[in-house]
Amino acid sequence: xxxxxLALTLRLATVTTVILLTVAVPLAALLxxxxxxxxxxxxxxxxxxLVMPPTVLGFFLLVLLGPRTAIGRGVTSLLGHPLAFSFSGxxxxxxxxxxPFAVQPLVAxxxxxxxxLVDAARLLGAGRARVVFSIxxxxxxxxxxxxxxxxxxxxxxxxxxxxxxxxDIPGATxxxxxxxxxxxxxxxxxxxxxxxxxLLALSVFALAAIYAGGRRGGGRNA
Amino acid sequence: xxxxxxxxRRGSFHLQVKCRFxxxxxxxxxxxxxxxxxMLRILAGLDRPDNGHIxxxxxxxxxxxxxxxxxxxxxxxxxxxxxxxxFPHLSVEANVAYGxxxxxxxxxxxxxxxxxxxxxxxxxxxxRPRDLSGGEAQRVALxxxxxxxxxxxxxxxxxxxxxxxxxxxxxxxxQPWLTDHNVQAVMATHDATxxxxxAAEIALLRDxxxxxxxxxSEVLRDxxxxxxKRLLGPTG
Numbered sequence: 203x204x205x206x207x208l209a210l211t212l213r214l215a216t217v218t219t220v221i222l223l224t225v226a227v228p229l230a231a232l233l234x235x236x237x238x239x240x241x242x243x244x245x246x247x248x249x250x251x252l253v254m255p256p257t258v259l260g261f262f263l264l265v266l267l268g269p270r271t272a273i274g275r276g277v278t279s280l281l282g283h284p285l286a287f288s289f290s291g292x293x294x295x296x297x298x299x300x301x302p303f304a305v306q307p308l309v310a311x312x313x314x315x316x317x318x319l320v321d322a323a324r325l326l327g328a329g330r331a332r333v334v335f336s337i338x339x340x341x342x343x344x345x346x347x348x349x350x351x352x353x354x355x356x357x358x359x360x361x362x363x364x365x366x367x368x369x370d371i372p373g374a375t376x377x378x379x380x381x382x383x384x385x386x387x388x389x390x391x392x393x394x395x396x397x398x399x400x401l402l403a404l405s406v407f408a409l410a411a412i413y414a415g416g417r418r419g420g421g422r423n424a
Numbered sequence: 425x426x427x428x429x430x431x432x433r434r435g436s437f438h439l440q441v442k443c444r445f446x447x448x449x450x451x452x453x454x455x456x457x458x459x460x461x462x463m464l465r466i467l468a469g470l471d472r473p474d475n476g477h478i479x480x481x482x483x484x485x486x487x488x489x490x491x492x493x494x495x496x497x498x499x500x501x502x503x504x505x506x507x508x509x510x511f512p513h514l515s516v517e518a519n520v521a522y523g524x525x526x527x528x529x530x531x532x533x534x535x536x537x538x539x540x541x542x543x544x545x546x547x548x549x550x551x552r553p554r555d556l557s558g559g560e561a562q563r564v565a566l567x568x569x570x571x572x573x574x575x576x577x578x579x580x581x582x583x584x585x586x587x588x589x590x591x592x593x594x595x596x597x598x599q600p601w602l603t604d605h606n607v608q609a610v611m612a613t614h615d616a617t618x619x620x621x622x623a624a625e626i627a628l629l630r631d632x633x634x635x636x637x638x639x640x641s642e643v644l645r646d647x648x649x650x651x652x653k654r655l656l657g658p659t660g
Contacts, residue, residue, distance in 0.1 A: 318505065324496045
């Protein structure tokens with residue numbers, strides 16, 4: 203087992219999940235609470251990584267964050283190193299790649315809350331932030347958990363974006379998926395089996411946690 | 425005084441009213457689909473009218489010509505709907521306290537106690553909404569709406585889950601409190617007995633239009649006759 207790759211994978215998934223929830227909660231609340239045709243564009247952009255081939259996304263990010271673009275040069279001068287082929291670059295790629303897996307359960311959870319409850323909170327003087335923190339999040343706890351677990355697992359298992367944007371640098375960008383790919387390429391099926399089993403066990407454990415949480419909550423959000 | 429001129433189109437339904445409610449208690453009476461709830465939601469600031477204005481005393485709450493729109497929750501207006509919409513994850517106490525966050529703890533506790541006492545629901549303070557009957561939930565919803573001390577109270581068939589005696593008792597408790605606290609009330613109902621139960625100004629709404637505004641004896645003459653015949657029979 204490549205413990206360094208396992209630790210890096212878990213660190214990447216944790217950082218990505220925290221950033222994603224910070225971004226996805228207000229974004230999902232905006233999509234549910236607001237009205238306007240432009241919201242369809244925002245929703246489509248947030249869902250785009252679902253249908254985009256990961257290698258294509260990785261390639262675009264590699265170009266965007268590289269020295270060929272003003273954004274890439276700006277980020278490089280700001281951080282002192284290019285984002286591509288670094289852990290920070292992987293975080294950026296993972297956040298974009300897993301965005302729909304955080305946003306969509308939250309949108310579904312928030313949308314299932316009775317609009318009359320949001321109306322009641324607004325009438326009692328709650329602004330958007332208070333509506334989100336005092337009504338939407340407590341009543342959509344299971345969706346929040348689902349968003350966190352799906353984001354985490356999707357990041358743990360990502361390959362195309364990681365390979366394109368991060369390459370294979372031990373301790374910096376070599377995740378378990380890359381290790382598995384290398385092991386198969388080297389016909390080391392015993393090690394590949396162990397790596398694959400670790401990834402599978404992570405997924406089963408996390409999904410079981412979601413379903414167990416759902417059963418305790420009576421299968422509902424609230 | 426509540427002064428309004430509103431037009432609002434929702435699909436095939438068209439609300440168009442222009443009136444001034446000067447009484448402390450006005451009943452908007454009309455059948456289902458007349459536009460009562462639409463009107464109250466616009467007055468509460470939950471929906472925007474296509475055109476028009478709403479003035480409460482000297483305050484302009486909405487004026488589409490001047491681009492003025494005071495958001496719900498900032499227009500000292502409370503709405504109690506038929507569905508109590510209590511926050512299910514909060515206790516009765518926390519529900520009532522939700523709109524009075526600016527008070528210190530002691531004042532907040534006193535306000536909650538006063539409101540629950542007013543609606544005869546003091547014993548429910550620690551309960552969760554799922555443990556309340558429909559009538560109890562409506563009482564708590566009323567207490568929650570009154571707790572921020574609104575200037576305008578909008579009631580959309582708020583006592584539908586209470587029996588006649590309980591409803592009359594609650595109205596008898598509520599009306600003097602509203603007078604003491606200078607709160608103007610507008611209650612929407614399709615039930616003529618609710619309309620007659622209060623010495624109110626009656627606004628008769630049908631198909632989105634205001635047909636009459638005046639005392640119950642004038643505006644609801646036909647309705648009173650219908651009720652009388654129903655109770656006593658055609659020869660009564």
